Amino acid sequence: MSSKFYITTPIFYANAKLHIGHSYTLVLADIVARYHRAQGEETFFLTGADEHGDKILRTAQAAGMSPQAFVDQNVAEFKELMVALEISNDFFVRTSDSVNHWPGALALWQGLVAAGDVRKGIYQGLYCVGCEAFITEKDLVDGKCALHNTLPEHIEEENYFFSLAKYGPELKRLIETGTLKITPASKAHEMLALIATSGKDGGLGDISISRPEREIPWGIPVPEDPSQLMYVWCDALSNYLSALGYGRADDEKFRTFASMGTI
Numbered sequence: 001m002s003s004k005f006y007i008t009t010p011i012f013y014a015n016a017k018l019h020i021g022h023s024y025t026l027v028l029a030d031i032v033a034r035y036h037r038a039q040g041e042e043t044f045f046l047t048g049a050d051e052h053g054d055k056i057l058r059t060a061q062a063a064g065m066s067p068q069a070f071v072d073q074n075v076a077e078f079k080e081l082m083v084a085l086e087i088s089n090d091f092f093v094r095t096s097d098s099v100n101h102w103p104g105a106l107a108l109w110q111g112l113v114a115a116g117d118v119r120k121g122i123y124q125g126l127y128c129v130g131c132e133a134f135i136t137e138k139d140l141v142d143g144k145c146a147l148h149n150t151l152p153e154h155i156e157e158e159n160y161f162f163s164l165a166k167y168g169p170e171l172k173r174l175i176e177t178g179t180l181k182i183t184p185a186s187k188a189h190e191m192l193a194l195i196a197t198s199g200k201d202g203g204l205g206d207i208s209i210s211r212p213e214r215e216i217p218w219g220i221p222v223p224e225d226p227s228q229l230m231y232v233w234c235d236a237l238s239n240y241l242s243a244l245g246y247g248r249a250d251d252e253k254f255r256t257f258a259s260m261g262t263i
């Protein structure tokens with residue numbers, strides 16, 4: 001058994017009031033973290049808030065607040081809930097935290113650039129603000145987003161793209177050999193089916209990883225191109241690394257947990 005254990009909730013999107021799902025996720029993760037601590041394992045339990053994106057900017061504007069004041073208010077409520085539930089997390093990561101989180105997001109971006117996996121291109125598509133994502137014709141019912149019943153916006157913009165499809169064979173190998181464990185097995189099969197259709201519509205393709213700053217002036221600037229901000233992939237998902245110190249000088253915890261081989 002490993003003497004180290006890292007558990008994280010998904011980080012919560014700070015655009016709305018709390019609901020039972022937040023409590024459910026926190027309590028489940030708390031039970032598992034406490035169990036592993038009781039076994040004497042070096043345990044790190046993370047939770048936090050995903051605070052960028054146009055949905056937050058627009059909700060803040062509608063409330064007559066700056067985006068930072070708006071997320072600060074919602075995060076204060078998250079933290080009140082965690083005190084009430086006696087959640088034993090070791091850290092609370094915030095994606096608007098330029099001291100603790102941004103260095104990790106920047107390091108991830110620079111790593112992708114160094115690997116030759118980032119290129120600039122034109123993105124054209126339908127964008128749903130509710131989904132906070134580009135959607136396709138097949139996601140529409142009567143021309144509206146099936147999930148939000150709202151008309152998508154037609155967007156054509158310059159973005160940076162990440163060459164995700166290139167990693168299909170390696171991801172396939174990691175999943176098939178069990179190096180990358182996905183449970184339940186049905187989800188692993190779903191991922192393998194997605195990889196098998198790489199390069200075709202619906203399969204793995206190059207993904208857009210930035211947005212023009214003028215469209216959404218709220219996020220982490222792309223290194224050496226402040227006209228663009230990082231999109232969720234580098235901006236928010238890097239939190240699971242940055243919370244351990246990835247990209248910072250004080251990265252001992254990251255080094256400790258990275259040696260588990262599962263990060």
Ligand SMILES: [Zn+2]
Binds near residue numbers: 131
């Ligand atoms: Zn939608």
